[in-house]
Amino acid sequence: MPPADAAIPGLYEFQSTSMFRNAPATKLWIILLIFSTLISTITDLLIGNDYSYIYTLDDVFHGKILPLIVAPFIADGIPDLTISCILLYFYRLVERRFGTKKFINCMVITYVLMIAFRIAVIFLLYDTDPSNIGFPIGPLPLMFALFFYFAAEIAILPVTMILEFIPASDHHFILLLLVQYINTYTLCHFVLPAAVSTILYRNNALYIQRISILPEFVCANLRDSDTLLGDFAAEFEKFLETKRTKFLPVAATLERQRIEEEDEYERQLFRRNAAQNVVGATAAVFGFPPTAPVVGPPPEGLITRLLDMGFGDRETVIRALRDAENNVEVAANLLIQRNAFT
Incomplete structure (x- = not known):
């Protein structure tokens, strides 16, 4: 977040997060997925190879583990590529929540756990020759795993209304896209391994979260x-990002920060006292004991x-919203001011 123009003192510039800012791994994944799938599709048209199973x-x-490594970066056709890119756009929020390093560790470890679990299930439930067990290409197995992480880490917030009341x-929306792939095969070989691998990683079984890829x-x-x-x-992180920014007022110096923070607390105290006086006067007219206004928990x-x-600390964010009476801009100012003193 670079500082604002010097011609506009007391402002701080926030970059837009509508694209893949702070999610470079997801952006790279989508780019590799698009180019690899296009090359695979063109090769399939020219040579006539069937890439439904690239290895056994x-x-x-x-x-021969190279196909195992590149499998999540090649979609099985244009429809799968389209849905995978849409899903990855939503899943960029998981990378922002984890951080890029933890996100990469999480994906690699989860992918390995899914493969190991699938092999174990096949050997336990089926008497099959290993040469006949094919591994389908595409990022679909990880799409199911990422959905479980997305559901666990990202809050469910309504963004629209269906028929004006649902x-x-x-x-x-993500679940509707994934349901199209649900069948007996994907349920046993993708969904179940994804769920088990997610549970193992989130619970840090055998301390797997300590592994650094x-x-x-x-x-x-x-x-x-x-x-x-x-x-x-740094240049790649700026690639394909929007130039839209938002300016929020903050103090330019530490002294000015202290003054503004004290003024903000005084304004909040004045508003609370004024509200209490109004409520108290109204209650006195009707013969009820005065009660202080109650500010609900931050949405x-x-x-x-x-x-x-x-602002990565959830408890600090909640405390700032309570102090700012659920005003986002005031809470952002308070968080920036407090971070300046730490």
């Missing part, structure tokens, strides 16, 4: 914009909005 379990046992959220020196280079890798990562939508702005 017997190939994996013989060390609330619908992003979760319902990306080495720390790679992460340090990616964060450092002075290195070649870090400069490329989940306001909490999610501030978390998407980059």
Whole structure:
């Protein structure tokens, strides 16, 4: 979040989060998915190969693991590509909630757990030759796993009304897309492994969350914009992002921050006292004891909005919203001011 123009003092610039800002791994996934699928489709048309199954379990046992690695980045046709890209656009919120490093670790570990669970189920329930067990291409298995993470991490907020009385959220839209793939095969080989793998990872079974896929020196280079890798990562994060920004008023100096914070608390205290006086006067007229106004808990939508702005501590966000009486802009100012002193 770069500072605002010096010609506009006391303002702070917030970047738009409508695209893939703060979700570079999801953006890279979509780009690789599009290009790989187009190449696979063109090759299929020119050569006539059938890529419904790119490898078998017997190939994996013989060390051919490259198809296993590239499978989540090749969709099985244009319809699957379209739905996968739409789902990944929604799932970018999971990466923002986890952070890019944890998101990559989560996806890789979940994918490995799903494959291991599927192989175990096949050997336990079926007497099948490994050479006949095919692994379908496409990111569909991970799409089911990501839905479980999305449902667990992202609050259900109605974004529209169906027939003017049925609330619908992003979760319902994602579920409608995934239901189209539900059958006996996907239920046993995709949905069940995805659910089990998600539960194992979220509960940190065998301390699997301690496993780091990306080495720390790679992460340090990616964060450092002075290195070649870090400069490329910074430019890639800006790629395809919108230029829309929002300016919120904040203090320019620490002294001014203290003054504005004190003024804001005084304004809140004045509003509370004024409301109490009005309620007390009205109650006195009707013979009721005066009661102080009660401010309800912050709505989940306001909490999610501030978390998407980059304020990662949920408890701090809730406390700021309570202090600001559920005013998002005032709460954002309070959070920025408090972060300046920590």
